[in-house]
Amino acid sequence: MSKTFAVIGDPIDHSLSPNIHSAAFRELNLDCSYIAYKIAKDELEEGIESLKKIKISGFNVTIPHKVEMMKYLDKLDESCSIIGAVNTVTNDNGILKGYNTDMDGFLEPFKKRNLNIRNLKVLLLGAGGAARAIVVGFAKEHAKSITIANRTLENANKISEFANKIGLKANPIRIDEIGETTKNYDVIVNATSVGLKNEPSIISLDGINSKTIVYDIVYSPINTDFIKKAKEKGAIVIYGYEMLLGQASRAFQIWHGVEAPYNAMKKALLGGV
């Protein structure tokens, strides 16, 4: 029987998840479809009811529902309960189970490059939903410490408390306090949405060197200004599309029980690039 999957969020028209998953269905000859479904912030409950009515087999969750969605789950995978946010849901005859594949998706590019996170000093820009999954990832891989820099200090404080609670030494600062301190870090991650509209990087990367790992989770454009500045310094660069593919291939495996066709998914995302 044909199966239907979806990604829910708002805005949703620019989501690349339908392209990625559809390419995987074609590659593996699966009788499945994947739709982008716009659900406004205050209409999540009705949105989920309509997904159940059409017997959705599973769905991805994105901004602004990743935390709110937790309320509507019948079961939680550990990945989801520890992060406190959900990005992947399975539907077993109306029983919804939540997973979070963002953390593993984030860590995958480090593994692919054989980069060991243990004892590294991290500077994380941003303190939103994505930052939470990233903090759990760095805690799991035993980073030495994390500085959480955010425009709104209050949000940095919250994530910092969370990091300390799960055993990762953290301190919160405002982004404009970073100044020339980037040389003190082994890894610098942009988990703010800055770059999506081609804005210039919010920090200077002048102090970094060829050993610094610079990771932008913004994937569109592929070469953000932040990534370009890191390349100019010869740094080790990790692209946002790698995390996107990492979380998508894990969601695929959860839904279909087989390994995702990574290269077909990557090709759908990058085209001929």
Ligand code: ATR
């Ligand atoms: P996500 O789920 O992708 O993390 P989010 O929860 O909306 O999205 O978080 C967006 C992050 O980008 C926040 O850290 C936000 O900073 P604030 O906490 O101060 O809102 C950050 N951000 C968004 N626009 C920004 C801007 N123009 N300058 C600096 N930081 C920005």
